[in-house]
Amino acid sequence: MKEWVDGLVEGSSLLQSLPIEVSYFLAMVFFSLVAVGWMAICALFFVWLERKVSARIQSRLGPVYVGGRFGWAQTPADALKLLMKEDLVPESADRLLFNIAPAIAFMATLLTFVAIPIGNGLVIADLDIGIFFILAVSSLGVIGIIMGGWASNSKWSLYGGMRAASQIVSYEIPVALSLIGVVMIAGTLNLVEIGRGQAGGIWNWYLFKSPFLFAAGIVYFIAALAEVNRTPFDLPEAESELVSGYNTEYSGMKFAFFFLAEFANLFVISAVAVVMFLGAWNSFLPWQILPGPIWFLGKVFFLVLVIMWLRWTLPRLRVDQLMHTCWKVLIPISMVLLIGVGVQMWLFPGN
């Protein structure tokens, strides 16, 4: 971003007359707006997609009316409806926490959008610790969820919040462990660098570089599903058990924030999977036929589709089974895979 602003300032006499800090500030505002807009578009599109996918799987039509063809305006209309709804705060709720909880959940997701490259160098903040930043920031979201669950002062919300806490914190570990393998092979935490490292055909993608990374990719996928509370790990909001979990008491705009964050998270985990394992913006052929962002978004779209497909297929785990899956299955396996990657690197150092 800095280079971009510097270049812009150099080319414009108007900006040169301002202090450079003002330019930076303006750029910051601009890019945060870009991030918010991008996130909103992603979330709205995914909500629509989810409806269509679920409808197809269930022999239904899904939204067809609003906006003419395919009901594309259904989700914007729903979002508008949510925004216009009365903003209810339960009487016995902790008002302050209740109000900031959705904002925290939203912010955590928004921050990750800053670091995700959707093309070669097309990233708002090209961080050297990109993947680390995403892991760190995205786990902040759980604080918002616990807060919301606690502040609602409803027993169901509390259960949801507690479940979310244990689940998300536990599943951070396999997520991180399965990503470390890639980081070891790529030798960098920078997402753009990792993406560049996978250029030149499908066999260069890290998923297919080594059998250990292939397995790590699957582990990452499963654990990431749990981290964003998707079926079969949607315990925090298990509607048949906990009514609606941590967001039981939320309505209107605040609920919309949780909802938006949830669906934007879909983009985040898929994008991370794409950057780390599926060759980022590179095509599966040695030469780039279409622009990078199209490849990238196509892959993300495919992963999101799979996630939705899973959601409408699977039942939900129980809390103890969830923990079992994490601590006794995913973490040991990802550790073994990590060692495997290490051994592989040691045996074939050039590769």
Next chain:
Amino acid sequence: MSAVKKYFSDIYNSMATVLVGMATTGRTAFRKPVTLEYPDVRWELPERYRGILHNRIEDCIGCLACARACPVNCIHIDIVKRGKEEYGVTSDGTKITQWIPRFDIDMSLCMVCGLCTEPCPTECLTMTKEYELAVHDKHDMYLEFALDRDKVMAEKAEAEKKAAKEKAAREKAEKEAAAKKAAAEAEAAGKEGAEPEKPAADAEADGKPGSEEKKPDAS
């Protein structure tokens, strides 16, 4: 050893069954949807569909069979006898001997069971294919079928009857007065009479007017 085996077979099973499930749902995703875009596209209703009730009142003979059959008593019928010269016929040739000043069905009570349509001798009470029962005002659910003509005629008949009754009562009273007078005279003359009979006759004259009009919903 078996625990280890179970551990890995569990992992394998989860993966495999998830894939089987996904294959199933995936296959369904490419089938034709079964739903209709409801308000625009509607499915055809079968012959025997039981929707909202309708009465072709011209054919109703006021036999009250439907009101008696209804388990929730939501059909309210009043009938008034027609004069001989006013008898009508239904489209299937049954004689109509009553005016029906009131034929109301309270659809908000009705459970659309169809029991009322079965005993109807002229098959004038039918269930339509109208299934959108929601209304804005609950009074709209109160269906009134009676014809204005019937109301007028019934009123007239009623008035006539009342007049006749009054006339009869007057005549009776006159007669009784005359009888009383005669009795009093007789009493005065002979100090003996049939006193207990007189009040009984009075009561009968009072009780009769109501018995013409049947109110099935009172049951």
Next chain:
Amino acid sequence: MPIDPTTRPGDFRTEEMILNMGPQHPSTHGVLRLEVTTDGEVVAAVRPFMGYLHRCFEKHSEHVSWTGVIPYTDRMDYLAAMNNNHGYVIAVERLLGLEVPERAEYIRVIMAELNRIASHLVAFGTFGNDIGAVTPLVWSFRDRELILDIFEKACGARLTYNYYRIGGMSGDLTPDMLEDVRKFLDYFEPRLKEYDDLLSYNKIFLERCAGVGVIPLNMAVNYGLTGPALRGSGMRWDLRRDDPYSIYDRFDFDIPVGEGRKGEIGDCWDRYMVRMWEMAESVKILRQCLAQIPEGEYMHPKTPKSIKPPKGEIYVRVENPRGELGYYLISEGKTSPFRVKVRSCCFTNLAVTPAISQGVMIADLVAIIGSLDIVLGEIDR
């Protein structure tokens, strides 16, 4: 607060929480309220409360004609209205000493078995939904719809059928309706396999159901469970075979029981699976019905216009999709019953919940309720 030095960290006495599950809760299948005492996620005690849907069915029946009771029976177990009708009309016919024409009996069995499938489909779907899978619910409703279409053609309604009459049926099954039934069966049989693929043998589903909410056989008998809940515990007891009514003794079908294939005998999975197998058996019965159905009357020609059974009382029980539904009728020779008492299968089935849900998790409690497949309309009446 002073801490007793002898307590170890694990000995902390944590407070129990009382959780009101329902009457408005997504998975209490209606307006059931469960007062759950929980210790964290673990259920310490459950007390079911019901009566939110009480509509005075029994008292009301004393004031309507014998025929007029039929639409009310529809509204008890609204998912199996045909079966409810069936029990009641059999009871009145036995009081009257009325023989029902052959064809009517066949129509009755066809309808009852179709409704058994429809009801089990809802049980399958809602149970899947309780476990967290939404698609089974929609699929089951999709396929149930075809049955409802047949019902709609036959009697004009999709939920409260009021199709059975004392002495027969309210209308005949025309050849094209029978053809519809045949078509449905052809469509439905492959679907059963799909349901199994989607849900029954899914590993997550198995983990959630197998070995959960086990009702041992002696407990099942002691609590008076009937229907799939009893058969899931391993008892081969089905009134269609053990106390045949109507013409069920003519058909050849199996009575599936829980075998504990995946967990223990009498767990949620067994109860669920008994239903799935029973649907296949119903298909068998239906196929035999379609092959055998004779021509003839659908209503006894000598059915009296106004029904006045002679003085007496009778108890008739039939196998509903959810268990044994009993009608106890007393007639005083009047146009309306003197007393109607219903032995509700869901009520007794629900009564076992507190006994088996101690120490399970909240999610298991949902599974247990779902596997018992209760219909509150029948419990409260």
